[in-house]
Amino acid sequence: MSILVCGGAGFIGSHTVLELINRGEEVVIVDNLITGHKEAVLSGKLYIGNLCDSEFMDKVFKENNIEAVIDFAAFSLVSESVKQPLDYYENNVYGTLCLLKKMKEYGINKIVFSSTAAIYGEPESIPIKEDDRTLPTNPYGETKLAVERMLKWCDKAYGIKYVALRYFNVAGADLSGRIGEDHRPETHLIPLILQVPLGKRDKVTIFGDDYPTKDGTCIRDYIHVIDLADAHIRALNKLRKDNTSTIYNLGNGEGFTVKEVIDVARKVTGHPITSVVAERREGDPAKLVASSEKIIRELKWIPKHNTLEEIIETAWNWHKNHPNGFLH
Numbered sequence: 592m593s594i595l596v597c598g599g600a601g602f603i604g605s606h607t608v609l610e611l612i613n614r615g616e617e618v619v620i621v622d623n624l625i626t627g628h629k630e631a632v633l634s635g636k637l638y639i640g641n642l643c644d645s646e647f648m649d650k651v652f653k654e655n656n657i658e659a660v661i662d663f664a665a666f667s668l669v670s671e672s673v674k675q676p677l678d679y680y681e682n683n684v685y686g687t688l689c690l691l692k693k694m695k696e697y698g699i700n701k702i703v704f705s706s707t708a709a710i711y712g713e714p715e716s717i718p719i720k721e722d723d724r725t726l727p728t729n730p731y732g733e734t735k736l737a738v739e740r741m742l743k744w745c746d747k748a749y750g751i752k753y754v755a756l757r758y759f760n761v762a763g764a765d766l767s768g769r770i771g772e773d774h775r776p777e778t779h780l781i782p783l784i785l786q787v788p789l790g791k792r793d794k795v796t797i798f799g800d801d802y803p804t805k806d807g808t809c810i811r812d813y814i815h816v817i818d819l820a821d822a823h824i825r826a827l828n829k830l831r832k833d834n835t836s837t838i839y840n841l842g843n844g845e846g847f848t849v850k851e852v853i854d855v856a857r858k859v860t861g862h863p864i865t866s867v868v869a870e871r872r873e874g875d876p877a878k879l880v881a882s883s884e885k886i887i888r889e890l891k892w893i894p895k896h897n898t899l900e901e902i903i904e905t906a907w908n909w910h911k912n913h914p915n916g917f918l919h
């Protein structure tokens with residue numbers, strides 16, 4: 592039987608596909624390449640199309656014996672979501688709704704879903720636990736919370752079991768340097784910083800230095816994409832084993848300010864990396880740091896590449912060898 596990976600040509604999806612294949616799983620990938628790259632799919636059977644194209648999805652489900660779904664397919668940029676909320680509701684909420692309808696139709700009852708730290712909004716306390724208040728400060732977080740709620744009701748009504756993984760900030764790249772992060776436009780901090788030593792921009796902009804943090808810049812919890820891929824496989828195996836739904840945070844439990852991330856990138860690349868401070872970016876909470884205690888305890892997940900140095904080193908290894916990303 593196969594695992595259907597929706598959004599498997601994207602950054603996190605493509606790394607998870609590799610990890611699934613390494614563990615001997617059969618993998619089918621659905622991606623419309625709106626932000627993904629077919630070159631990022633090194634293995635598995637790729638179908639190019641939209642989750643909401645009913646005939647296309649029928650073909651995928653009929654041609655393959657699907658056991659479970661891992662769903663990465665979404666729009667995921669906080670600032671874009673503030674400007675284009677309807678696009679986010681359409682692709683993220685309606686898109687997952689279409690997928691769940693197909694799962695129901697074909698009797699598939701296991702899904703691992705990409706949720707996000709953005710569902711918490713401004714946290715009441717740090718580190719953030721799964722049962723803390725959820726009050727998103729942007730439409731992106733709202734759409735992911737709406738899907739989590741939809742999953743809960745689909746479990747109750749149709750017995751579709753889910754694990755929602757609320758990731759914090761994902762970065763890094765495949766350790767052998769074959770694939771990495773290539774978002775267009777790029778908005779994520781670490782790849783943007785690395786564009787300076789690559790000669791693609793002359794400076795990095797710090798969005799706000801008047802937050803209530805130690806140096807005034809936002810704090811985030813960075814997790815390596817390989818550790819995240821491993822968590823997906825553990826979540827899948829949990830569904831296979833006990834067939835119950837749950838939610839897990841995924842981060843390293845340590846926060847770094849934007850300025851600290853730039854400093855580590857300076858050390859890793861040996862480049863001075865010029866930075867300038869600008870206005871705050873709309874929708875950004877000051878501080879997001881995960882408690883991943885629940886997944887560590889229940890699924891024995893242990894992040895193996897958890898230093899910011901290693902996260903940035905592997906990202907740098909990918910970017911310096913692929914300065915144009917997946918475009919040659």
Ligand SMILES: NC(=O)c1ccc[n+]([C@@H]2O[C@H](COP(=O)([O-])OP(=O)(O)OC[C@H]3O[C@@H](n4cnc5c(N)ncnc54)[C@H](O)[C@@H]3O)[C@@H](O)[C@H]2O)c1
Nearest residue numbers: 598600601602603623624625626627642664665667705761
């Ligand atoms: N990158 C992060 O730091 C981060 C953090 C928390 C959560 N997430 C979530 O993880 C998931 C993956 O993030 P990513 O950084 O790999 O993003 P990505 O944009 O690289 O990957 C998403 C993939 O889904 C595909 N896709 C989007 N809509 C689709 C549709 N309707 N039909 C078919 N394919 C579609 C895209 O083409 C792309 O390949 C997203 O759901 C995102 O919200 C990401």
Ligand SMILES: O=c1ccn([C@@H]2O[C@H](COP(=O)(O)OP(=O)(O)O[C@H]3O[C@H](CO)[C@@H](O)[C@H](O)[C@H]3O)[C@@H](O)[C@H]2O)c(=O)[nH]1
Nearest residue numbers: 667669707708709759760778779780796797798809849875
């Ligand atoms: O040029 C830049 C880009 C970002 N930042 C700051 O760096 C931090 C991290 O920003 P970014 O890398 O864009 O990630 P987030 O906005 O924190 O969002 C990521 O992390 C969330 C979970 O925490 C996920 O839900 C999102 O999908 C994912 O994009 C934020 O404080 C930004 O304000 C800058 O100062 N300058």
